[in-house]
Amino acid sequence: MTTAEGPEAQDSLFESGPGEKHLLENVPPTLVHATLRLQFPPTYVIVGVYRLFTDKLLYVPAWDKCRHATRRGAIVGAIWAALTFSIQRKFIQIFLAKSPRVTGLSNETIFGYEVPFSVTTYAALLLLGSQITYILRFFLSRNIRIARDRAWTQTVVSRGKGPDFWQPYVEEWDVPPVVRLEPAWERFVKRWLGGWVGLFVVRRVILFPFNFYPFVGIAVAAAFKALGTAHNLHRPYFEAKKMNDKQIATFIEERKWDYRLFGFAAALLEGLPIIGLVFTISNRVGAAMWAHDLEKRQHFVAAQRDNRPDQ
Template sequence: MLTTDGPEAQDQLFESPHTPDVPKNLARATLRLQFSPTYVIVGVYRLFTDPLLYAPAWDKCKHGTRRGAIVGALWAAFTFNIQRKFIELFLANSPRVTGLSNNTVFGFKVPFSLPTYAAVLFLGSQITYILGFFLYRNIRIARERAWAQTMTSRGKGPDFWQPYVEEWETPPVVAGDTKLEKFVKKWLGEKVGLFAVKRILLLPFNFYPFVGMVISAWFKALGTAHNLHRQYFESKKMTEKEIAVFMEERKWEYRIFGFTAALLEGLPIIGLVFTISNRVGAAMWAHDLEKRQHFVASKMNTNKRVE
């Protein structure tokens, strides 16, 4: 019987009693499914090597990227020294508030100038927002289209997606939303509320060099993974309960995939590129998951005919 007690539980999925043998056409997909972060790498590779993917994405974003890069470069040239001086005068001299000083982070010595690091970090975030402002509409379209373009490059159409099939003999019981989540969704709206709460909770970690990015990505992991597979769930017309059970059965795969994707998307400037490549990787993961669904469905149908 399958459980959800840890990463090893997902390995048992491929040894399920109703799917004892994996066919050759699923062998490579099975290996990839056992380590979901590989799809993030696959997404980057395909985006930069497949003309069906990078050409339309660049055509949609090139004008906004050029305008944003010019404005961002001018902003950096005129404000870097000012921002660095501001950090030296106010932040670095207030360690009780931020934990920063000229050569320490929360009491630990670092091999670089903290004001310079903080200025570069803040400036990188600002340039990212500037680029995002000029790219807002077009990069959103590029992300949405990346899914369909990936499927087209794989030669798959709408008929590839079949109704959801439960793969576990005993599906896990999924708990509902917590009281805090229900309150946030009710009064602020699901997307806006949760986004605001995460921003507030994660704000203190922004002052930790490098470590802050890792902590932030871990907290965003499941939400990022769910969002990246939104089109997969829609294509299969899955209910909220089916989605919750499906993700719970693969919670470690989704968490690790989402962590890796969120970590790359959180990088200043180049993270915008990863917001597209991660959609490609998520589509490739969905492709293998769907092949697995087809295999399970065919085995179930065969067993029913035998009975």
């Protein structure tokens, strides 16, 4: 995932966003593809997946940290599946299949679409996949956090950058947007009611019927999580730059659609049953790659401001 001049050719990626003053008139031809990646941040999610699965310095430490917990969780999940699958399938057959107006289920179709196997079996597999994911997440909770942090650090190191690479925040817009900082109690309420609790209510109650469409429920949930997921993935970036709440809010507001698109793609992968846990690590890799390019842009803006003649 590099240009013809190698990874460091990305140092010149400085195409201005909406409302910004253009800092460079032209982009070198060799940087066109890299520039497009910067302009369309979801590509960094793909970069993260590619690097995690191809770079031994990333996937070996991650697997070493998570393999024992993964095996324990897989064993418990397999036992749970063997003991409860028939019960859950019967539950769905009795209660859900008898309420097609609520779930869109019938004996042969899902919202009018035929499936190659029993509808109740399909629904039970979806439900079971979600439960096994929660079991794995329980066993991996601590180790996977460590694996994500190491993935971020190793990605930054692979770019040849040390702690001094992250410089103080520089405002890139001539006229930055006005953002309103919420009181601490409002942020707390939004974080919990609008965070995993709110998402649980949305996914398990409001959007429950959509979960029986292949990937539709995951996509709708990803749309709700997009901005929060992107913010969380770039938290190490904001901490490295020692940005305050106002600077973070302004930075995200200036790139709100970039963060929403990146967050949607990242949340979509993380929402996949079981395998989504792997993507929580690859997304951290992709976020670090994006942060690297954003920081190069910050360096360029700072240099331009330092060289600007006094008005």
